Amino acid sequence: xxxxxxxxxxxxxxxxxxxxxxxxxxxxxxxxxxxxxxxxxxxxxxxxxxxxxxxxxxxxxxxxxxxxxxxxxxxxxxxxxxxxxxxxxxxxxxxxxxxxxxxxxxxxxxxxxxxxxxxxxxxxxxxxxxxxxxxxxxxxxxxxxxxxxx
Numbered sequence: 161x162x163x164x165x166x167x168x169x170x171x172x173x174x175x176x177x178x179x180x181x182x183x184x185x186x187x188x189x190x191x192x193x194x195x196x197x198x199x200x201x202x203x204x205x206x207x208x209x210x211x212x213x214x215x216x217x218x219x220x221x222x223x224x225x226x227x228x229x230x231x232x233x234x235x236x237x238x239x240x241x242x243x244x245x246x247x248x249x250x251x252x253x254x255x256x257x258x259x260x261x262x263x264x265x266x267x268x269x270x271x272x273x274x275x276x277x278x279x280x281x282x283x284x285x286x287x288x289x290x291x292x293x294x295x296x297x298x299x300x301x302x303x304x305x306x307x308x309x310x
Contacts, residue, residue: 176229176238177201178245181208184292192228192297202230202259202301205242206288209250214276222276223250226288230260230301235270251276255285257294262302 179195184206188194196204205227214220223246227238235256246252254272261267274281288294 175203176227176232176241177204179204179206181206181288181291190291190293192292192294193300196297196300202304203232204228205238206292207245208288210284210287212280214280220276221247221250222253222284223247224253224284224288226255226257226285226294228257228259228294228297228301230258230305232256232258235272239272253281253284255288257298259298259301260305262298 177199184190184192184195188198192204192206196202205225207223207225210222210224211219212222225242225245227235227242229238232238235254238256239254242254243252251274253274253276256270258267258270269285271281271285
């Protein structure tokens with residue numbers, strides 16, 4: 161871990177909030193930041209499901225999740241719990257945005273490997289990023305952490 165990421169104020173994970181993408185769209189104007197501010201939280205999982213026609217297969221129901229966190233150091237800390245929320249008949253897609261690393265060389269969006277191909281999976285993850293304005297929320301969380309350190 162670099163000095164930049166170590167200087168961020170990371171707390172031990174206590175809990176994580178779960179919200180449906182449609183609630184972010186409908187109740188918070190498509191703003192994850194507004195949701196985080198209203199609920200005074202820094203760790204959340206956004207969920208949505210979608211029925212999609214998959215090439216050479218029947219229609220598949222995808223359970224798509226994105227964890228946006230400041231207090232979890234690895235995706236493996238969240239993925240098993242998130243997977244447990246999906247039904248057995250759903251195709252699981254997991255992604256993680258470590259907001260505490262935003263602005264460092266270590267920042268990236270983790271997308272778990274899926275048999276359904278990069279184009280489809282990136283499109284599903286991109287739906288959350290666009291519809292919940294994840295970039296704004298990550299910048300907000302990063303600034304919030306930086307102000308706690310100062």
